Amino acid sequence: MFDRRLLQYFDWGLLLLILVIMGVGLLTLYSAVASDTNPAEMRLYYKQLTWFGTGLVAMIICFFPHYHLLDRWVWVVYAVGLFLLILVLLVGKKISGSVRWLSLGPFTYQPSEFAKLAIMVVLAHHYSQNIRTGGLGLIDLLKPFIYMSIPFVLVFMEPDLGTGLLVLLIGGAMTLFVGIGRRTMAWLAALCAAIGPLAWFYVLKPYQKERIFTFLDPDRDPLGAGYHIIQSKIAIGSGMLTGKGYLEGSQKSLAFLPEQHTDFIFSVFAEEWGLAGSLVLLFLFLMLIIWGLNIAYRSRDPFGALLAIGVTSMIFWQVFINVGMVMGLMPVVGVPLPLVSYGGSSVLTIMMGLGLLLNISMRRFLFE
Amino acid sequence: MSDITSREVWTEWCKQRVTYAMLLMAVAFGVLALRLVYLQVLQGDRLHRLSENNAIRLESLDPTRGLILDSGGVILADNRPRFDICLVPRDAKPRETILPLLACLLGMDQKEIEDKIGKAASFQPVLIKDDVGRDVLGIVEARRYELPGVVVRVKPQRHFPGKGTTAHIVGYLSEISLDELRSSQYPNRKSGDFIGKYGIEKEFEPYLAGKHGGRQVEADARGRTVRIMDTVFPEPGNNVYLTLDMDLQKKAEELLEGRAGALVAMEAQTGKILAMVSSPSYDPNLFVDGMTRKQWNELVKDPDNPLENKAIHGGYAPGSIYKMITAMAGLENGVLTQHTQYNCPGRLKFGDRYFRCWKHYGHGTLEVTEAIAQSCDVFFYKVGLDVGVDKIAEFARGCGLGQVTGLGLGNESPGVVPDKAWKQKVYNKPWYQGETLSVAIGQGANLVTPLQMARFAAAIGNGGALYQSMLVDRVEDPEGILVEKFTPKMVGELPVSPENLELIREGMWGAVNGPRGTARGICPSDLDISGKTGTAQVVGRKDRDKFMNELSDKIMFQDHAWFIAYAPRENCQIAVAVFIKNGEHGTACAPLARDLIEAYMDEKKEILPGTVASREQAKNGD
Numbered sequence: 001m002f003d004r005r006l007l008q009y010f011d012w013g014l015l016l017l018i019l020v021i022m023g024v025g026l027l028t029l030y031s032a033v034a035s036d037t038n039p040a041e042m043r044l045y046y047k048q049l050t051w052f053g054t055g056l057v058a059m060i061i062c063f064f065p066h067y068h069l070l071d072r073w074v075w076v077v078y079a080v081g082l083f084l085l086i087l088v089l090l091v092g093k094k095i096s097g098s099v100r101w102l103s104l105g106p107f108t109y110q111p112s113e114f115a116k117l118a119i120m121v122v123l124a125h126h127y128s129q130n131i132r133t134g135g136l137g138l139i140d141l142l143k144p145f146i147y148m149s150i151p152f153v154l155v156f157m158e159p160d161l162g163t164g165l166l167v168l169l170i171g172g173a174m175t176l177f178v179g180i181g182r183r184t185m186a187w188l189a190a191l192c193a194a195i196g197p198l199a200w201f202y203v204l205k206p207y208q209k210e211r212i213f214t215f216l217d218p219d220r221d222p223l224g225a226g227y228h229i230i231q232s233k234i235a236i237g238s239g240m241l242t243g244k245g246y247l248e249g250s251q252k253s254l255a256f257l258p259e260q261h262t263d264f265i266f267s268v269f270a271e272e273w274g275l276a277g278s279l280v281l282l283f284l285f286l287m288l289i290i291w292g293l294n295i296a297y298r299s300r301d302p303f304g305a306l307l308a309i310g311v312t313s314m315i316f317w318q319v320f321i322n323v324g325m326v327m328g329l330m331p332v333v334g335v336p337l338p339l340v341s342y343g344g345s346s347v348l349t350i351m352m353g354l355g356l357l358l359n360i361s362m363r364r365f366l367f368e
Numbered sequence: 369m370s371d372i373t374s375r376e377v378w379t380e381w382c383k384q385r386v387t388y389a390m391l392l393m394a395v396a397f398g399v400l401a402l403r404l405v406y407l408q409v410l411q412g413d414r415l416h417r418l419s420e421n422n423a424i425r426l427e428s429l430d431p432t433r434g435l436i437l438d439s440g441g442v443i444l445a446d447n448r449p450r451f452d453i454c455l456v457p458r459d460a461k462p463r464e465t466i467l468p469l470l471a472c473l474l475g476m477d478q479k480e481i482e483d484k485i486g487k488a489a490s491f492q493p494v495l496i497k498d499d500v501g502r503d504v505l506g507i508v509e510a511r512r513y514e515l516p517g518v519v520v521r522v523k524p525q526r527h528f529p530g531k532g533t534t535a536h537i538v539g540y541l542s543e544i545s546l547d548e549l550r551s552s553q554y555p556n557r558k559s560g561d562f563i564g565k566y567g568i569e570k571e572f573e574p575y576l577a578g579k580h581g582g583r584q585v586e587a588d589a590r591g592r593t594v595r596i597m598d599t600v601f602p603e604p605g606n607n608v609y610l611t612l613d614m615d616l617q618k619k620a621e622e623l624l625e626g627r628a629g630a631l632v633a634m635e636a637q638t639g640k641i642l643a644m645v646s647s648p649s650y651d652p653n654l655f656v657d658g659m660t661r662k663q664w665n666e667l668v669k670d671p672d673n674p675l676e677n678k679a680i681h682g683g684y685a686p687g688s689i690y691k692m693i694t695a696m697a698g699l700e701n702g703v704l705t706q707h708t709q710y711n712c713p714g715r716l717k718f719g720d721r722y723f724r725c726w727k728h729y730g731h732g733t734l735e736v737t738e739a740i741a742q743s744c745d746v747f748f749y750k751v752g753l754d755v756g757v758d759k760i761a762e763f764a765r766g767c768g769l770g771q772v773t774g775l776g777l778g779n780e781s782p783g784v785v786p787d788k789a790w791k792q793k794v795y796n797k798p799w800y801q802g803e804t805l806s807v808a809i810g811q812g813a814n815l816v817t818p819l820q821m822a823r824f825a826a827a828i829g830n831g832g833a834l835y836q837s838m839l840v841d842r843v844e845d846p847e848g849i850l851v852e853k854f855t856p857k858m859v860g861e862l863p864v865s866p867e868n869l870e871l872i873r874e875g876m877w878g879a880v881n882g883p884r885g886t887a888r889g890i891c892p893s894d895l896d897i898s899g900k901t902g903t904a905q906v907v908g909r910k911d912r913d914k915f916m917n918e919l920s921d922k923i924m925f926q927d928h929a930w931f932i933a934y935a936p937r938e939n940c941q942i943a944v945a946v947f948i949k950n951g952e953h954g955t956a957c958a959p960l961a962r963d964l965i966e967a968y969m970d971e972k973k974e975i976l977p978g979t980v981a982s983r984e985q986a987k988n989g990d
Binding site: 094128129130131132133134177178179219222223226227230231233234235236237238239240241250270271274275278279282285286289290293294296297299302305309316320323324327329 | 370371372377378381382383385386389390393394396397399400401403404405407408409411412413414415416418419420424426552581582583584597598599600
């Protein structure tokens with residue numbers, strides 16, 4: 001099953017890049033949890049180490065079998081994804097108002113993370129057989145729309161807005177990559193223009209509108225999201241050109257930053273490493289993404305290419321939304337920074353995705 | 369099918385798409401990089417300065433908690449300003465003169481203050497003494513110039529002007545616990561907040577609490593606010609009006625003074641609670657202001673359990689007030705008619721055992737109305753035997769026993785209505801006929817609450833309608849605009865025909881007004897009270913004698929006393945249940961019910977002429 005020749009095509013460069021980003025992630029997480037205000041937080045660091053270990057194993061598992069197996073077993077993957085999403089709604093663990101976690105002994109897992117992978121595989125399978133060089137038409141979009149809607153609705157019910165949006169954004173990115181015809185684009189735009197105002201005036205209740213406003217403009221919530229963003233901007237800005245130095249961040253040490261080990265970890269990094277460090281980290285992520293696109297380009301077949309695009313778009317969206325959010329460019333939504341934010345499910349998903357990238361990359365020269 | 373027909377087409381197509389994607393990525397990351405430059409270079413100096421002393425802070429603005437009032441607007445729970453004396457260590461210079469002076473003014477030890485400040489020389493005010501009185505506050509304020517660094521913090525503190533009178537109903541607040549914080553029941557609460565823990569304060573928490581506000585402020589290097597950036601004003605809580613009549617409530621408390629028990633008065637035609645007192649009571653202010661360990665121990669170790677609301681928590685054997693239910697079961701099942709007569713020789717032989725009547729020499733021959741008035745045990749033993757325990761239980765449930773009355777306060781006990789199935793379930797034993805005799809006169813395993821019995825009396829008084837007992841009349845917002853109005857709700861009817869109910873009413877009238885009634889002579893006839901006494905054995909007579917010899921704490925085993933009443937007989941307005949723990953005999957309760965009903969009727973009389981007068985005044989004004 002496993003061909004020895006494969007090793008000589010192994011993408012060492014990509015692996016190195018991944019390991020470097022993981023290293024940066026661990027350093028930053030250490031700084032974020034090692035504040036003396038709450039020593040108990042240190043356990044998060046060790047937990048993350050365990051998750052990284054688990055993630056590497058998952059990466060290897062995703063890397064050995066030929067990725068065509070996914071194409072063949074696509075509906076099993078999708079069904080498992082949906083099953084887990086339904087399971088979590090039924091027996092999930094409730095933490096601060098949402099049911100997102102399945103308990104596995106001391107660890108908890110968010111099935112919504114797996115849904116991201118499932119939607120990639122399904123769309124890669126579907127589009128690989130339905131590419132239109134002139135762009136997709138309205139009818140072509142119907143099935144992908146249904147594939148995306150089911151997991152989105154299930155994730156949305158938990159509720160986990162951030163991950164739900166990611167499912168849509170990943171699917172959307174893959175669809176755009178395949179291309180939508182000009183006329184179809186116009187139709188879609190017209191449809192949105194027609195439905196949007198109708199929904200706004202007749203369907204949404206005032207409190208829902210207020211929520212959307214607050215989502216788009218955190219300043220409307222000066223005691224919650226607005227305050228977090230101000231503190232985050234102060235942390236980032238105060239890093240200035242070269243930063244305050246590792247473990248020297250003052251905002252984070254006084255716990256002024258909310259969720260500093262998860263969603264706001266970039267602020268901790270930017271405060272300590274300044275513009276120079278932040279640009280380096282962004283560049284590392286950009287390299288990872290370009291690498292992913294390159295793998296898609298070099299891939300031997302449409303399925304592999306589209307799968308690579310899916311993984312790459314997931315990484316892109318998470319970086320873009322997370323970094324944009326902590327800098328006050330994006331709405332406040334809980335999306336983790338890949339391999340840097342604390343969070344086992346997220347680490348696992350990203351690593352599995354990267355395993356697939358390595359998988360596709362390595363097999364690009366082989367004939368079947 | 370796909371348009372991709374060959375490798376060349378695919379490669380060409382893919383190259384084009386990937387190129388686009390890469391360009392997009394470059395643009396997206398360019399935007400992020402520009403934003404970084406903006407924050408860290410262009411805004412860097414400003415943001416760095418703000419970060420230096422963590423200048424942007426969030427201050428919480430607490431809402432004012434809603435009031436709890438009686439039906440006439442008498443305040444039962446409000447908020448008073450609380451003054452805390454704090455010290456900002458860094459500003460307190462020189463300490464050698466400030467600390468001794470402050471200690472002297474506050475009546476504290478200087479050492480105590482030093483311990484509180486510790487070594488820290490921070491800008492954060494340290495609490496020195498909380499909740500000082502106005503006198504102390506005055507002295508501190510007067511010498512403020514000698515006390516740099518001393519800060520007075522004002523906070524609203526819950527206050528119960530009614531003290532113990534309404535303690536069991538209004539309830540109390542105390543600090544939110546960790547478990548409560550973790551549960552999603554109290555969103556937007558933080559540790560240190562006070563929440564309703566008992567009574568109306570707890571059940572109406574969402575109405576009373578209001579909404580927290582807060583503001584973002586910019587502080588200078590010394591921690592003082594230099595600029596308020598953004599404010600979200602707190603929303604005060606709503607006011608809850610109870611159905612209680614504070615005058616009656618006070619009267620009821622007075623009447624029960626010195627005894628352990630409960631008194632419930634209910635508007636007979638609506639189910640509204642006019643008064644509900646459990647005695648002894650406690651001062652709910654202790655829970656808010658804090659109490660000493662000794663005070664706490666006194667509360668929890670008191671054998672009369674002041675914290676318990678005996679009107680609804682405790683289930684007690686009803687004794688003879690249960691006889692109306694046995695009578696109903698007999699009358700409705702045809703084993704008893706208006707003219708059925710039984711002879712009472714003072715005891716009834718059943719099996720090899722004698723069941724005694726409370727009247728040793730017997731009541732002679734009786735019909736049902738007289739049996740109720742004179743509370744003959746033997747008569748009801750016989751009815752009970754004829755009708756059977758399951759029928760009695762069925763009628764008890766029909767009269768609202770064995771279930772909560774829907775008061776809406778926590779921990780309302782449903783009581784126990786024993787029958788064959790119940791015994792099988794709880795004890796896994798068959799029912800013995802002898803037990804039916806006990807149940808028929810309200811002994812045995814029956815447990816009822818004073819509130820249930822008040823509602824039962826109201827239903828007999830008003831002609832058969834069982835109302836949901838009602839404690840809250842309405843909720844108004846701080847401007848007085850109605851938020852929610854609660855309406856009386858009829859939840860059932862006594863399972864008895866009007867004719868048979870009339871027999872029972874006749875009997876209860878006779879108990880108070882008849883020549884041989886068990887409660888005769890308790891009241892002047894113009895009040896037109898009907899009622900029924902009850903005496904519930906705490907332990908069986910044999911056991912009791914044994915305990916009485918062995919134990920020093922004899923009062924524990926004395927009988928409980930009951931009296932339920934309603935008035936007037938026609939067009940009934942008020943129903944009352946009085947329960948006195950270890951009160952020996954029902955007649956001990958009867959005068960209490962009479963005094964309360966009298967107070968209620970007097971109040972009504974006062975109001976009626978008053979309204980006429982004011983109407984006339986209005987006319988004259990025209």
